[in-house]
Amino acid sequence: MASLSTGVTAAGLPTGVPAGLGRLAATAGRRVAALGVLAALWEGLPRLRVVDPTFLTPLSEVLAAWWDLLLSGELLDHTQASLIRSLAGFALAIAAAIPLGLLIGWYEPVADLLNPVLELFRNTAALALLPVFVLVLGLGETSKISIILYACAWPILLNTVAGVKSVDPLLIKSARSMGLHPVRLFQKVILPAAVPTIFTGIRLAGAYSILVLVAAEMVGAKAGLGYLITYAQFNFRVPDMYAGILTISVLGLLFNQLLVRLERRFSTWRTT
Amino acid sequence: MKIQIQGVGKEFRVRGAGRPFTALDDVTLDVRAGEFLTLVGPSGCGKSTLLDLLAGLTEPTSGRILLDGAPVDGPGLDRGIVFQQYALFPWRTALSNVEFGLEAKAVPRKERAERARSYLDLVGLRGFEERYPHELSGGMRQRVAIARSLAFDPDVLLMDEPFAALDAQTRESLQEELLRIWEKTGKTIVFITHGIDEAVYLGRRVAVMTSRPGRIKRIVDVEFDSRDGDLRADARFGEYRHQVWTLLRDEVAAARAEEVAPVG
Numbered sequence: 431m432a433s434l435s436t437g438v439t440a441a442g443l444p445t446g447v448p449a450g451l452g453r454l455a456a457t458a459g460r461r462v463a464a465l466g467v468l469a470a471l472w473e474g475l476p477r478l479r480v481v482d483p484t485f486l487t488p489l490s491e492v493l494a495a496w497w498d499l500l501l502s503g504e505l506l507d508h509t510q511a512s513l514i515r516s517l518a519g520f521a522l523a524i525a526a527a528i529p530l531g532l533l534i535g536w537y538e539p540v541a542d543l544l545n546p547v548l549e550l551f552r553n554t555a556a557l558a559l560l561p562v563f564v565l566v567l568g569l570g571e572t573s574k575i576s577i578i579l580y581a582c583a584w585p586i587l588l589n590t591v592a593g594v595k596s597v598d599p600l601l602i603k604s605a606r607s608m609g610l611h612p613v614r615l616f617q618k619v620i621l622p623a624a625v626p627t628i629f630t631g632i633r634l635a636g637a638y639s640i641l642v643l644v645a646a647e648m649v650g651a652k653a654g655l656g657y658l659i660t661y662a663q664f665n666f667r668v669p670d671m672y673a674g675i676l677t678i679s680v681l682g683l684l685f686n687q688l689l690v691r692l693e694r695r696f697s698t699w700r701t702t
Numbered sequence: 703m704k705i706q707i708q709g710v711g712k713e714f715r716v717r718g719a720g721r722p723f724t725a726l727d728d729v730t731l732d733v734r735a736g737e738f739l740t741l742v743g744p745s746g747c748g749k750s751t752l753l754d755l756l757a758g759l760t761e762p763t764s765g766r767i768l769l770d771g772a773p774v775d776g777p778g779l780d781r782g783i784v785f786q787q788y789a790l791f792p793w794r795t796a797l798s799n800v801e802f803g804l805e806a807k808a809v810p811r812k813e814r815a816e817r818a819r820s821y822l823d824l825v826g827l828r829g830f831e832e833r834y835p836h837e838l839s840g841g842m843r844q845r846v847a848i849a850r851s852l853a854f855d856p857d858v859l860l861m862d863e864p865f866a867a868l869d870a871q872t873r874e875s876l877q878e879e880l881l882r883i884w885e886k887t888g889k890t891i892v893f894i895t896h897g898i899d900e901a902v903y904l905g906r907r908v909a910v911m912t913s914r915p916g917r918i919k920r921i922v923d924v925e926f927d928s929r930d931g932d933l934r935a936d937a938r939f940g941e942y943r944h945q946v947w948t949l950l951r952d953e954v955a956a957a958r959a960e961e962v963a964p965v966g
Contacts, residue, residue: 604789607757607777608803608854618805622793699793699834 487669495669496676504658509677511653512643515571516685519578520639527583528628531590535624536616541591552588556581556638557645569650574643581642582635589631593624626697633689640682655681704858704890705733705756709765711915712751725751727915728765733892735857738884740893740901742946743911744957749894752916753862756892757783769858779807782851786863788843790835796822796846797831803854821849824883841872848880852887861893865900877904898950902942903933910949913957920949 469489476483487495499505534541534548560577567573597620605619647656655678662670710729713722725748733739743749754760755767758777767774769781782803790799800818809817822831825845835843844864851859865873877900884891895901901908908922924942926933933939 598789600785600787600789601791603759604783604785605802607759607781607783608806609776609778610806614806618802619791622791625793699836 485668487672491669492672492676495667496673499670499673505673505677508653508655508658508674509681511651511657512647512655512678512681515574515646515654516578516639516643519575519643520582520635522575522579523582523586523635523639524632526579527586527631528590531587531628532594532616532621532624534587535591535594536620548587552584556584556642560646560649564649574646574651577646578639578642581638585634585638586628586631589634590624590628593627593631594620596627597623626693626700629689629693629696633686633693636685636689637682640678640685644678703732703768704735704737704770705731705892706768706771707731707733707752707756707765708768710752710755710762710767711764712748712755712760713763724915726755726762727917729916729918730765731909731918731921733890736888736890738881738891738893738904738906739909740895740905740907741909741911742895742898742901742950743916744913744950744954745896746957747911747913747953748916749896749911750862753783753860753892753894756858756860757781779803779854780856781858781860782854782856784844784847784851784859784861784864786866788835788840788847790843790846790850792835795832795834796827796838799835799846800850800853803850807854817853818849821853822846824852824886825849826879839872840868841876844868844876845879848883852883852889857890859889859891861891863894863896866895866897873900880904898943898946899934902939902946908942908946910946911953913953914960919953922946922949 472486472489472492475481476486476488496505534544556577559580563573563577563580567576601619601623602615605615610618643654644656644659647654648660651657655674659671659674659678662668662674707729710726711724712726713724716723729752741749741752751760755762756774758774758781791802794802797815797818800821801814804814804817819831822828825848827842827845827849830838830842835846838846848864865876868876880891881904883889893901893904895904902924905924908924910919910922911917912919922942922945926936926938
């Protein structure tokens, strides 16, 4: 293990830099440092034969494979297929779960009626239901988009219900005192008050849409990043497999960043 | 008479208890048009319950409340409420908060902004139109809330311990401003407080309530030869203060005794 540490360089701080700049560099440095260490390990461990390079391809070779996949257009096709599935499931989940959540949050009888069923389903892992989806909806796009929809719907639904239920009663009282009838009360008070909480659900759903996607594509798909990963593994194209995994990670990261930005935009007033 | 409260009682059903909880019992009180009436009582005497009834948010169990001679049936824009905890909509700017009631009243957009601006001006918040509630101090938030209630031009302003959460200095300056606004607008104001000084300083009449179940114990007319200068230093102020304090003392003791050993 002693040979390991030679590949890792400590990120030292330059001395004599103004304090503010120094602190900024330190923060940036710390962020890059962890990734740098990871990259160095990924490159170093197989090269130094600590792990078998057949199973863990050095990072540089993975990147080269990724570049080839990009140039051949293969990567783009798979990414596109995956994104369409993810976004379709995600969008449908938003369209279905928000109205349902508002209904459940607002009407006590609906909540009482649906709660036992919801409790049962939310505690069933989405992927455990994948075979059922395939059985009922076949191996095509419908079952893949459906399972993503299903997985994405939960965080949105539960957060929407929570958002509606946690509106400050005083705000409702205040609006009622100004003679607002229920429909307007909902539109002008309940909905805007619930938006930040709903957005938290949407952000979580965004992450799920990528997580579940890969699993869905491992069963009977002919394109997609999940398919690329399993296919490459079956054919022992290990660098391609890692290239696929890397692409998924970056995609998930970017999607999440986008949603975090949006969430912040919609809930500036929440920063009390 | 602007408001007539006639033999009003309010009971709440309590889960697990055999008999209902009586918050108010046979409250009778008249409020004149354009009057500033303060309502003072020990904590838990049902002051806020009475205000909810006046606002039309709940209905009395017995008796009736008349507004301009007609029974109150539900909330309306002829009455504005100011709450202790401001109740501003945090996703709206100060201006937009003041516009809220005007939207409910279906005032055209342009006129809305104009009126909201002028009322923010009235409470001394010019230049803060685009601030969000979380960017304002407690005193400023309460000013926005007051502007919001004034903007839709209600005849009656109902205030539920509006200054109780503020520091002493902010409270005094807001009390002064409220009097100025009252004189300028001629609203009928019912102001709930548990502060004796505040009740005597603001009210032209002070209604003292008993401990639970709340009843009106006595109404004290507050009159000064002149309201100029430091009113609180006036000898008459001290007399009124003492009078209200004496009326309240027994009630506070009774309220405390009940807290220690609940009856029933």
